[in-house]
Amino acid sequence: MAERITKRALPRAGAAQAGAVVYPALARRTGVRKWWAEFRRWPVVPVALVVLLLVTAVFSPLLAPHDPTKGSLRDRNIPPAWSAEGTSKHLLGTDPLGRDLLSRVIYGSRISLMVAMVVLTLGAIGGTTLGLISGWFGGQVDEVAMRFVDFTFAIPFILVALVVVIVLGQSLAVIIALLVVFSWNSFARQVRGETLKLKTEAYVDIARIAGASTPHILWRHLLPGVVNTVLVLTSLKVGSLILTESVLSFLGVGVPPPTPAWGLMVSDGRDYIDTAWWVTAFPGGAILLTVLAFNFLGDWLRDHFDPRLRQSM
Amino acid sequence: MAKFVLRRLVYAVAMLVAVSVFLFSLTRAAGDPRFLYLNEYTTKEQWDSWGKAMGLEKPLVVQYAVWASKAVKGDFGRSLRDQRPALSVVKERIPATLQLGTAAFIIAVMVAVPLGVMSAVKKGTGWDYFGRTFALFGQAMPSFWLGLMLIIIFAVQLRLLPTGQRGGPDHFILPAITLGWISAAGLLRLVRSAVLEVLDSEFIKLARAKGVGEREIIWKHALKNALIPPLTYSGIIFAAFITGSVVTETVFGWPGLGRLGIDAVNNNDFPVMVAVVSFLTLIYVGVALFVDVAYAFVDPRIRY
Numbered sequence: 001m002a003e004r005i006t007k008r009a010l011p012r013a014g015a016a017q018a019g020a021v022v023y024p025a026l027a028r029r030t031g032v033r034k035w036w037a038e039f040r041r042w043p044v045v046p047v048a049l050v051v052l053l054l055v056t057a058v059f060s061p062l063l064a065p066h067d068p069t070k071g072s073l074r075d076r077n078i079p080p081a082w083s084a085e086g087t088s089k090h091l092l093g094t095d096p097l098g099r100d101l102l103s104r105v106i107y108g109s110r111i112s113l114m115v116a117m118v119v120l121t122l123g124a125i126g127g128t129t130l131g132l133i134s135g136w137f138g139g140q141v142d143e144v145a146m147r148f149v150d151f152t153f154a155i156p157f158i159l160v161a162l163v164v165v166i167v168l169g170q171s172l173a174v175i176i177a178l179l180v181v182f183s184w185n186s187f188a189r190q191v192r193g194e195t196l197k198l199k200t201e202a203y204v205d206i207a208r209i210a211g212a213s214t215p216h217i218l219w220r221h222l223l224p225g226v227v228n229t230v231l232v233l234t235s236l237k238v239g240s241l242i243l244t245e246s247v248l249s250f251l252g253v254g255v256p257p258p259t260p261a262w263g264l265m266v267s268d269g270r271d272y273i274d275t276a277w278w279v280t281a282f283p284g285g286a287i288l289l290t291v292l293a294f295n296f297l298g299d300w301l302r303d304h305f306d307p308r309l310r311q312s313m
Numbered sequence: 314m315a316k317f318v319l320r321r322l323v324y325a326v327a328m329l330v331a332v333s334v335f336l337f338s339l340t341r342a343a344g345d346p347r348f349l350y351l352n353e354y355t356t357k358e359q360w361d362s363w364g365k366a367m368g369l370e371k372p373l374v375v376q377y378a379v380w381a382s383k384a385v386k387g388d389f390g391r392s393l394r395d396q397r398p399a400l401s402v403v404k405e406r407i408p409a410t411l412q413l414g415t416a417a418f419i420i421a422v423m424v425a426v427p428l429g430v431m432s433a434v435k436k437g438t439g440w441d442y443f444g445r446t447f448a449l450f451g452q453a454m455p456s457f458w459l460g461l462m463l464i465i466i467f468a469v470q471l472r473l474l475p476t477g478q479r480g481g482p483d484h485f486i487l488p489a490i491t492l493g494w495i496s497a498a499g500l501l502r503l504v505r506s507a508v509l510e511v512l513d514s515e516f517i518k519l520a521r522a523k524g525v526g527e528r529e530i531i532w533k534h535a536l537k538n539a540l541i542p543p544l545t546y547s548g549i550i551f552a553a554f555i556t557g558s559v560v561t562e563t564v565f566g567w568p569g570l571g572r573l574g575i576d577a578v579n580n581n582d583f584p585v586m587v588a589v590v591s592f593l594t595l596i597y598v599g600v601a602l603f604v605d606v607a608y609a610f611v612d613p614r615i616r617y
Contacts, residue, residue: 155332162578167340243455291453
């Protein structure tokens with residue numbers, strides 16, 4: 001019996017040791033092919049797009065060729081520069097109020113990113129805190145908190161947003177508050193699940209026996225364990241958040257005009273789709289590229305740092 | 314089983330009560346609810362009679378009870394714009410939304426399920442790349458923009474299809490594709506990952522070992538089991554569907570519930586708005602309830 005095992009095991013061990021020789025093609029891969037293999041391992045294009053977007057948002061005043069909110073009606077609906085009637089003064093053309101489209105798209109990145117950043121920061125902090133508390137204490141606290149989370153998942157967000165905006169009026173603060181209320185829930189649910197697992201770990205018991213206070217345990221021993229999940233979840237949510245904000249702006253209950261928000265700009269172009277397609281096409285294209293980049297990046301981060309999240313998304 | 318259904322039913326009712334409390338507190342959050350109805354022709358007598366009709370001198374809990382009992386009977390007040398009961402305004406719009414929703418749903422399922430299965434089975438090939446690209450774009454494209462681009466290309470430039478509004482069957486094509494594509498994206502990803510997981514399981518290996526044909530393995534054995542995860546998420550998918558239909562109807566001037574909601578916002582027609590939200594929430598909670606119960610029947614392992 002023992003002999004048979006060694007006999008079968010030997011060639012395998014040999015193959016493993018000779019691994020470097022078995023795959024000479026890999027070792028010999030040089031130049032363009034090696035570069036391409038390396039390139040495909042990293043999310044180069046999404047990262048480049050996100051960096052470009054951040055730079056655009058931060059340096060909008062330096063990059064934009066014109067004022068995004070001022071225009072002259074004489075220059076209304078000028079087509080992009082490459083078409084016959086276009087001018088090089090307005091690379092992407094102008095909108096129905098004669099405002100430079102490129103400048104507005106550039107400034108629009110600020111609104112989208114700012115809203116996403118503020119909302120996700122607040123949502124992640126709120127959701128994580130609630131998730132930790134809910135998972136740690138369990139019992140009634142947990143029950144109430146989780147039913148509340150279910151509730152926020154169950155309401156059709158867009159409709160509630162419409163009602164709230166009628167009642168409270170349209171402002172950036174209201175939109176941010178609304179998006180926060182509807183973005184912390186997945187953090188709370190996920191962090192609670194992680195906390196339930198972590199609190200059975202030996203090191204947590206030891207900390208408790210050593211006399212650590214509850215806030216100390218939550219802050220120093222549990223939080224570091226969930227931070228990974230929270231960061232990955234944040235990156236996964238950026239795209240959908242930017243989309244939701246643009247939908248609200250498009251429907252006229254989001255960022256109030258004349259602020260250049262992408263959704264609002266698409267809505268500006270609606271009445272001119274038969275004569276000025278560019279007013280609609282470019283801001284929407286900006287949303288598409290931005291969301292694509294963030295979604296790719298989020299997927300990549302999840303696959304590499306928290307593959308378990310895959311099931312819950 | 315009966316206990317589970319009952320518990321889930323209580324839960325659904327609690328959800329509706331919570332939503333109604335939320336809506337009611339919104340109607341009171343802005344201060345005196347009469348301000349919503351106020352216009353330049355309002356007299357002092359009217360103002361006082363409104364106060365009486367709404368029971369504003371009573372405590373808030375009583376006000377809620379009055380408001381809720383009326384709402385249960387379908388009385389959401391009169392539309393400020395049409396001067397008709399808000400509910401009848403809502404009722405007129407249901408068929409249009411239902412028709413568009415059905416068309417889009419059929420498109421979404423017809424595309425997402427086969428394409429999701431193909432990209433899982435032929436992982437890493439052209440099918441897979443096509444399926445994943447389709448899903449990625451569906452999830453990253455703003456639905457309103459997709460709708461407008463379709464109009465620009467197919468209605469304005471090529472003059473092949475009407476721009477929307479209701480009419481013959483050709484009027485359905487663009488709005489249904491818009492709503493269908495956005496809804497298909499999430500479904501496709503779910504189906505793909507579920508099929509991938511199922512194909513890796515023991516019973517598929519057994520079926521293969523038994524010599525069952527590949528086609529039967531994929532479309533019968535694998536797909537049947539792979540449809541459970543999408544079913545679990547159908548609540549979330551349905552919520553996205555509602556949002557999508559609000560946007561699609563707005564873009565295409567489709568006279569449905571979503572369009573009505575947006576018009577109500579623009580006209581400050583609060584009773585209609587509340588009626589639309591209540592109606593859609595009711596449907597939403599009903600669908601979620603149905604799905605959970607159906608799910609428990611399909612998969613006996615599920616007990617909450």
